[in-house]
Amino acid sequence: xxxxxxxxxxxxxxxxxxxxxxxxxxxxxxxxxxxxxxxxxxxxxxxxxxxxxxxxxxxxxxxxxxxxxxxxxxxxxxxxxxxxxxxxxxxxxxxxxxxxxxxxxxxxxxxxxxxxxxxxxxxxxxxxxxxxxxxxxxxxxxxxxxxxxxxxxxxxxxxxxxxxxxxxxxxxx
Amino acid sequence: xxxxxxxxxxxxxxxxxxxxxxxxxxxxxxxxxxxxxxxxxxxxxxxxxxxxxxxxxxxxxxxxxxxxxxxxxxxxxxxxxxxxxxxxxxxxxxxxxxxxxxxxxxxxxxxxxxxxxxxxxxxxxxxxxxxxxxxxxxxxxxxxxxxxxxxxxxxxxxxxxxxxxxxxxxxxxxxxxx
Numbered sequence: 001x002x003x004x005x006x007x008x009x010x011x012x013x014x015x016x017x018x019x020x021x022x023x024x025x026x027x028x029x030x031x032x033x034x035x036x037x038x039x040x041x042x043x044x045x046x047x048x049x050x051x052x053x054x055x056x057x058x059x060x061x062x063x064x065x066x067x068x069x070x071x072x073x074x075x076x077x078x079x080x081x082x083x084x085x086x087x088x089x090x091x092x093x094x095x096x097x098x099x100x101x102x103x104x105x106x107x108x109x110x111x112x113x114x115x116x117x118x119x120x121x122x123x124x125x126x127x128x129x130x131x132x133x134x135x136x137x138x139x140x141x142x143x144x145x146x147x148x149x150x151x152x153x154x155x156x157x158x159x160x161x162x163x164x165x166x167x168x169x170x171x172x173x
Numbered sequence: 174x175x176x177x178x179x180x181x182x183x184x185x186x187x188x189x190x191x192x193x194x195x196x197x198x199x200x201x202x203x204x205x206x207x208x209x210x211x212x213x214x215x216x217x218x219x220x221x222x223x224x225x226x227x228x229x230x231x232x233x234x235x236x237x238x239x240x241x242x243x244x245x246x247x248x249x250x251x252x253x254x255x256x257x258x259x260x261x262x263x264x265x266x267x268x269x270x271x272x273x274x275x276x277x278x279x280x281x282x283x284x285x286x287x288x289x290x291x292x293x294x295x296x297x298x299x300x301x302x303x304x305x306x307x308x309x310x311x312x313x314x315x316x317x318x319x320x321x322x323x324x325x326x327x328x329x330x331x332x333x334x335x336x337x338x339x340x341x342x343x344x345x346x347x348x349x350x351x
Contacts, residue, residue: 018191020238023202023306024286027239029191055239065239070294092302153201 010162012036014044016155017061026069026089028052030158033060041120043161048149049126050074050114051158062160066152067127068093075118076127078104079111087112087127087146095128097144104142106133112146122161178332179226182325186210187233204279204310207234209318211249212278213325215256216271227253240286241293248285255281275318276311283307 014036018029032038034057042054044064052072056063065072067089074087076097083104085097100106110130116123132145186206194200207230214223231246238245256278263270287303 018237019195020240021187021190021205021207021234022238022240022245022286023310024290025239027237029237056236063237063239069239070290071239090299090302092299153195153198 012038012160012162014038014062014158014160016158025071026066026093026152027055028064028066028155028158030062030064030160031060032160033057033062035059037162038062038160039162042163043121043125044158045122045125045161046150046155046158049128050121051150051152051155053120054160064158067148068095068152073118074121074127075115076112077115078106078130079113081105081110084115084117085144093152094131095146095148097130097146098141100142100144102135102140102142106130106142106144108133120163174336175222175329175333176226177336178329182210182328183207183226183230183233187230187237191237202306202309202313204314204318205234205282206321207245208249208252208279208282209275209314209321210325211252212256212275212318213322215253215278216260216274216322217326217329220253220257223253224250241289244286244289248282251285252278252282271319271322272315275322276315279310279314279318280307283310 012032014030014032016028017031020027030038030044038054038057040054040057044051044054050067052064052066052069054062055065067074067087069089072087072089075084076087077084078100081104083100083106085100087095088098090096097106097112108130112127112130114121114123114125114127126149128146128148130144131147132143134143136143190206194203194206211227211230214226227249228246231243231249234245234249235242256274259274259277263274283306287307
């Protein structure tokens with residue numbers, strides 16, 4: 001993958017060999033494991049943006065939770081206004097951008113990128129476009145819907161970025 | 174020998190479900206194939222033979238899924254027991270008995286998943302998307318499920334017959350050697 005040469009960190013190329021048997025959860029199986037240097041918590045990306053995070057490893061295979069899974073969360077920014085929030089997966093294959101303050105300006109078409117503040121995903125990686133904004137009369141936050149750039153149905157190859165996991169994070173997993 | 178059939182069937186279904194079916198766009202909301210195998214076990218096989226198989230199948234699915242660990246195992250055990258109970262109480266004509274039992278089984282599995290998701294992540298489910306997924310799976314189960322169950326039954330009988338013949342031949346050869 002040519003994309004690999006543009007990454008500053010070391011990375012591992014992996015192929016998707018399986019998908020979650022359940023339609024209620026979104027995970028994939030890749031053909032690289034702990035013998036190849038993959039560890040829990042490592043971010044998984046593709047040229048279009050962030051795909052997910054490694055949640056389990058065996059010697060030759062790993063399980064990756066996709067960002068559209070309801071248990072996934074990515075600290076993110078609106079690229080134009082730098083409004084901060086948390087990207088969470090939704091059952092419909094889209095994401096919601098939670099905890100964005102009402103005072104922050106977010107409009108349909110804005111690009112969402114990773115903020116890097118979660119300590120997992122590298123800053124600046126693309127996530128998706130804002131496709132819906134609901135600003136209610138009351139409440140602190142606005143409801144923002146994000147459509148990821150990645151077509152997760154057609155995911156075939158991914159890059160696992162080799163970050164050195166923080167001890168406390170590794171213990172929590 | 175029947176456990177050999179169970180092992181092969183479980184591995185075949187898991188590979189089919191995780192590696193082959195996701196590549197077919199029409200089948201993206203297909204029901205769980207291992208669940209239909211558990212329904213077959215509940216319908217036609219005794220408990221002492223099937224509970225270990227159900228648990229092993231659940232653990233394999235749990236390891237491949239992003240769901241909380243043991244959710245599949247739990248749902249398969251409930252599914253097996255539910256079908257085992259349902260086949261005794263459901264008094265309808267043979268034509269609709271199998272489709273109804275398979276649909277009820279798939280519905281039971283979905284309910285277990287929805288309740289789990291609802292308890293662990295309250296408010297994360299879109300009711301429209303959830304209803305859409307369940308209805309699509311039920312339709313698939315009603316139409317295709319009975320054929321799969323019958324297919325499992327025939328395959329199992331064929332396996333038993335094949336191995337029976339091989340064993341008889343071996344016994345004959347041993348007796349001739351004596």
